[in-house]
Amino acid sequence: MQRLLAIIGPLPFIGLAIVAAGLALAVAVWLFDTLSGGLPAVTNSVWRYALSGLLLAFCYFAYGLTLLVVAPLLNFLLGGRLRPYRGSAVSLTALRWYVHCTLTLVVRYSFLEFVTPSPFAQLYYRLMGMRIGRNVTINSTALADPSLIEMGDGVTIGGSASIMAHYAQGGYLVIAPVRIAAGATIGLRAIIMGGVEVGEKARVLAGSFVLPNTCIPAGETWAGIPARRIELERADAGNGAA
Numbered sequence: 001m002q003r004l005l006a007i008i009g010p011l012p013f014i015g016l017a018i019v020a021a022g023l024a025l026a027v028a029v030w031l032f033d034t035l036s037g038g039l040p041a042v043t044n045s046v047w048r049y050a051l052s053g054l055l056l057a058f059c060y061f062a063y064g065l066t067l068l069v070v071a072p073l074l075n076f077l078l079g080g081r082l083r084p085y086r087g088s089a090v091s092l093t094a095l096r097w098y099v100h101c102t103l104t105l106v107v108r109y110s111f112l113e114f115v116t117p118s119p120f121a122q123l124y125y126r127l128m129g130m131r132i133g134r135n136v137t138i139n140s141t142a143l144a145d146p147s148l149i150e151m152g153d154g155v156t157i158g159g160s161a162s163i164m165a166h167y168a169q170g171g172y173l174v175i176a177p178v179r180i181a182a183g184a185t186i187g188l189r190a191i192i193m194g195g196v197e198v199g200e201k202a203r204v205l206a207g208s209f210v211l212p213n214t215c216i217p218a219g220e221t222w223a224g225i226p227a228r229r230i231e232l233e234r235a236d237a238g239n240g241a242a
Contacts, residue, residue: 068107072103089172133151140160145178176212177195190210202218202220208227
């Protein structure tokens with residue numbers, strides 16, 4: 001079975017991305033066909049092109065908003081909700097991770113930037129299984145494995161910060177949950193790996209890299225590559241969140 005999975009490689013997941021995008025595009029195509037019927041009546045070619053462009057842009061956003069629902073639905077139907085795992089990256093057990101990643105990436109790279117930060121993005125993450133508290137601000141689209149990410153009330157995720165609930169270790173794929181407690185801040189372009197726990201009101205400063213399975217106690221400030229606890233005076237001088 002592993003040999004078969006290695007041979008077929010990414011083809012099934014490319015097909016899954018095509019299905020997700022195609023179903024969402026079907027709505028956009030239907031809207032375009034429905035609304036473009038009146039365009040031939042516009043005799044002036046300049047206006048016809050302008051209206052066609054506006055209609056295409058409108059249909060693109062219809063595609064994107066539909067994809068925010070279609071991808072989580074396919075993820076649910078195909079068993080893409082993740083569980084902690086350590087083992088071969090080429091196995092039947094790991095298939096759900098590939099499904100989850102595919103449906104996360106197709107949304108991220110085709111539309112998610114347009115609605116981040118906004119309630120639409122948070123709705124999408126919730127539908128994908130992420131647990132999000134109240135008054136959370138997510139300024140980044142680089143969130144992998146959302147079904148294993150938990151954010152408490154008042155969490156702030158800085159721009160282009162990366163959170164991924166997986167990593168490779170000793171030739172194995174490791175999938176481990178990430179928990180960010182209430183009031184914590186993840187700074188601009190910081191990287192959070194699988195198994196990390198960030199305590200209440202803790203801060204990870206801009207550009208920091210938090211190693212897998214790190215536990216950051218409540219109220220502490222960490223920075224650096226790899227991230228380590230720093231003194232409060234230095235943190236106040238170099239903080240760069242959101």
